[in-house]
Amino acid sequence: MKKKKVFNVLITVVMLTGLVVIVGQVLSKNKKENAAKTAIVAQADGRVTVRTTTVQKDSLAQNIMANGNFIPAQQMNFAAENSGRVTSVLVDEGSRVSVGQVLAIIKADQLNVDVESANAAYVNAKSDLGRYESAQQTGGVTAQQVDQAKLALVNAEARLQQAKLKVGDTYVRSSINGIVNKRLIEPGAVVSPGTQLFELVNISSLKLAVTVNEQQVAQVKEGDAVRIRVSVFPDQVFTGKISFIAPKSDASLSFPMEIALTANPGNKVRAGMYGTAEFDFGAGAPVLLLPRSAFVGSVSNNQVFVSAGDSVARLRTVTAGRIAGEQVEILNGLTAGEKVITSGQVNLNDGTAITVVQ
Known part of the structure; x- marks a missing residue:
């Protein structure tokens, strides 16, 4: 029995030894292959392989898209003006109301005494x-x-x-034509001045609220027609007109804008839905254009590498203008016909030797 155990141990040792030999051979082969590749790279004189594009003049597509939400034409949050107990609530959520209609009555015994x-x-x-x-x-x-x-x-x-005015305030009346979106009280509830009672919305017309940057806001004005797409109706195109442009930017340096929906067949579009405004300004005069990928880091860095004679990379400072998708307008720093590097910049410095591939 002991001889059998010893025999099994010997077999295991032999197998492990063979495995170690095989692994060593594989590592040795990989090392030789890597050394060969390194030798090939060394033979390339340290040149970096890059791709380039030729600077050309073309019309910049001036289509702008801005996403936002539809908001109602009017929205009112009604609050109690007096303290008291609610004796009657005359509307429910979804009820249509008109200006002057009584929505609720608050007990006014003390006020009647006054x-x-x-x-x-x-x-x-x-x-x-x-x-x-x-x-x-x-x-x-x-x-x-x-x-x-x-x-x-x-x-x-x-x-x-x-x-008498205080007694009149115990009759909560609507100040807009609309629909009760939220009913926040029930008969018997005790309220005080400032207690929220109802939320009313007027959806007879809707507006798409979006924000645009300073370059975009300079190209639009109130009254401009705009195409609108609604995310839940991808196959339909709606129309709208710019009804408001903020005279001052917000904290993110964007300008709030509202676009009135001119038609809403079947009232399919509802407040709160997502929408996209599409501004089409047509093609302008030809300008110098570069792809975004040509810039070192990002467009805001205003630096690109120019291929000098297809052999050396030269760092160039440029001035970027408008951006449309993947195309960037170049205001100065380049001329038409120059070749600008679009890939491989991460390995480049000013004066690095390069090899241009198609």
Whole structure:
């Protein structure tokens, strides 16, 4: 039994030794191949293989796209103006409402008491003024006392009007034509000034809210026609007109813009949906163009490598202009016909030897 175990151990050792030999041979072969490749690279005199493009003049496609959301023409959040208990809610979510329609009623017992008190004070002040005016005719009171009575009457009338306004505020009325999007109260709820009651939206017309950069905003104006595509209706094209352009950029240096949807057949487009505005400004005069890939790092660096005689890379500072997709306008720093490197820049420095491939 012991002899059998020893025999098995010997076999395992032999197999492992053979495996080590095979692995060593593979590593040795890979090392030789890598050495051969290194020798080939060394024979290339350290040149970097690159691709180039020729600087040409062409018309810059001036199509601009901006994404955004559709917003309602009007949106109102109604809040309570007085404290009290809600006695009635007269609309539900989805209800259509019109200007002046009562949406809810808030209990106004205390406010009614205030109206009665203010009315009594007004009647009393009016009677006092009458007595003072009668007494003035017989010399019983002075003109100053009569003036004070008139002032008291004016103040009493103002307090009465104020009390009546507060009672009127217990009737929550709509100030727009629209639809109840949210109902935030129920009968019996106790509210205080500022408590949110309803959210109303007017979707009789919709607007697409987008943002554009400073280069784009300079090419549009209010009233311009715009094509609109809605993400959930990819096969349909809608039309709109620019109704608002912000006079000042936001924190990201973008300009908010609103585009009124001129037609919405079947009211298929709803507030909150995603949309894309497509601005088409046509082709302009020919300009020098380069692909984005030609720039070192990014377009904002304004640096490219120029191929000098297809043998040396030269770093060149340029001025980039408008950007349309993958094409960048070059304002200065290059001339038509020069060759600019579009790949391999990561391995280049000014003066690096290159080999240009097609």
